[in-house]
Amino acid sequence: MRKVIGRFVPERLGSSFRWLLGSSWATNLGDGVAMAAAPLLIASLTRDPFLISLGALIGWAPPLAFSLYAGVLSDRLDRRRIVLTANAVRLAILAGLITMIATGTATVAGALIALALVGITEVFADNTTATLTPMLVARDDLMVANARLQTGFLTLNQLAGPPLGALLFTAGATWPFAGQFLLVTAGLVMVSRISLPPHGREDGARAAGLRQDLREGLGWTVRHAAVRTLALTILIFNITFGAAWSVLVLYSLERLGLGPIGFGLLTTVSAIGGLIGTTLYGTITRRFSLGAIMRVGLILETLTHLGLALTTSPWAASAIFLVFGAHLSIWGTTAVTVRQRAVPAELQGRAGGVNTICIFGGLVAGSLIGGALAARYGVTAPFWFAFTGSAVFVAALWRQLMHITHDEPEAALQG
Template identity: 30%
Template sequence: MTSDVRKLPTGFGRLWTAQTVSSLGDGVTHAALPLLALTLTRDPMALAVVTAAGTLPWLLFGVVGGALMDRWDRRRTMWVADTARAVLLVMPAAAAVLGVLSIPLLAAVAFLLGLGGLFFDTAATAYLPDLLGRDPVHLERANSRLRGAQTAMSGFAGPPAGSALLTLGRAVPLVADAVSFALSALLVRSLPAVPRPAGGVRASLLREARDGASYVFRDRLLLGLALRPAVGNVAFLAVETVLALFAHDRLGIGTFGFGLLLTAEATGGLLGAGIASFLGRRLGTGTALTCTAASEGLAVLGLAAAPNPYLAGFALAVCGAGMGATMVLAPSLRQAIVPARLMGRVASTSRMLAMCAAPFGAFAGGWLATAYDVRTPLYAAAGVLLTMTALTASMTGNRRVEAALRGAEPAGGPVRPAAGSPVLEGAPGRRREPVADGVAETSHVPGQRS
């Protein structure tokens, strides 16, 4: 197959470098923020407020943000969002230096960082298939490299660095992340421009947002890919909310050890991203996605029962491997089958479902830890993940995936129909080979940018 030997476009290298730099800063902050919060309070519900705040922008603006991404220049949106986040991080860094850092300030910064992440992530998801010509092989290779870099930096190198930098001063890890955002913005600004999808008469913003959401809900495969991270995020945020407290109180792990614990998850994530293509070829993408989802649930169950840091680290590594593979296979599949003109809206709808569920997990984790025990949220999370895997297995099966790929639009796609059309051309109900009779978006886990 020709696409197996063609090189990825030159611009991809700059995109990869930008994400690598930014992910290193993310890893630094990811380890530092919960530790900063622990210096201010030991209340699990207060910690849940900070964790949940970063996910609220997806609840409030997710679908509309996707519609904007299908109107705006995606490259410009990415570098502006990263520039804004670099400037934003100056605020908590200054507050830390002045001794006025507080839980409300951390929550506000988390919210605004999440808003910037909404625009950047949606734009990047829509930009990548345009850059690669919607080639499925290129998309899988590119997502594998992007996910590998993100995991290595945000989970493997970043958390120990964040823990170490925190010992130098509370503002240091925040400044490091601000610098990473600034460098990422410069690199993204140098990326090549790509053609915008052809469009017809433009509908209202809300109508376009609704069309994108309905496209996901009418397609069982896309809905299954969206439901897994949505339900999974309830579980993962419950885990993340209490992870620092669990590590300190039950495993006896200190500041530096917590960073190493997150590194174990990232090590598994690197392995998962590296073997994702092999699993997809060997098992079929649908079966591979089901297996990785099951491995996550079993790993969290092992984490809950872990009697020492070593078994806890192993459980997080297994969970990371499942997530690493999932976050290569699921986005690559979505990018290959969704028309370019709808990519921003479909991506944001899927991500919105995942992120809207996250605050419930954060508060559920805080409540369960307060009412029962710090291990209780971990056991509950494992049950949720395993139940979700069983319920969505048939929605993302191999036959359904194969039919979706056969019915996908070629690069470029047809011109978008005029506003007011009852069904968008190319929507699931209009495919020549219906997905329903034929044959996950990124979840949030410790060590991963939301």
């Protein structure tokens, strides 16, 4: 067993990274459990579509509202302490929610507020956790480390967590949240075992103010050619992705003729593809440059939208989802590695915050576009929009994409 663990998480990554990996896997499983349990809880308390939709909005709003502030804090303060504090607060909120459910005093308003507060604590914990890997792992090992973190996210958060959460909910509404409580507790204990090098700033350096820190983080991102291109790519491709995926359930029902179970299986197939991608990641990065991997990945995403716009076959769509899932894991791991290599340690939090804003801002904008297009032109219209927009963007930035993996923090500062 030790030999197997050693091959999966090499000794050179260090014991602190292993604790971080264990914590990430535990909390990802807890988040996956809550992913299914939270909407089920709201639906058990009300059948009002507006209130149920608020439950979905709560998942999007905290990252948009708090990511930049979380980034400022993680660049100013002790990052380990931030993660411990955020998870401790999350445990307190979960304890309150569990008590309300167990005593039969839970209301829609109370549940929505509790879930929103849990989401806010996750933003601060997740943003800061993302800054720890480059502090613990050598630069050349970042690809391996991020691939292992991505494996846990796909396996536990996407594959195992949601069905486990639904199963626990059928046994009783308190069980999935009690399970999340235990998993977050385990994650907190493991983070407490991590040893970080000195970081953060002295009190005098913090006096500059929140706005100046925000401007510094945004300004650095805009001036750094590679990171700027990466952020813009993430924003644009999440707009096109969000447009298509916002109507995916209607697409699967009306275009592919699948039922609810079939729709769920598409997500499962995509997650399986992601696992394949993480398994092959080391081999791929030994043979191809990161710039080439990112180019190919964006072409695959563009062709994914085209393939789904054209097909009516569930089998063809499943094959597309399998490849797309592999692309998402490979491209996502590469993007994180590129950003971690390029961004100085004291700006990791704010750069991560900008990245999160681009992700969720793109998804929200894309979902609005996709809904409007589908309502007016049919369920395939968002996929045609996604294909066209992605193709135009890849063509416009084709040359810059080969230089996106520039990883010297001091260089490539172009206006």
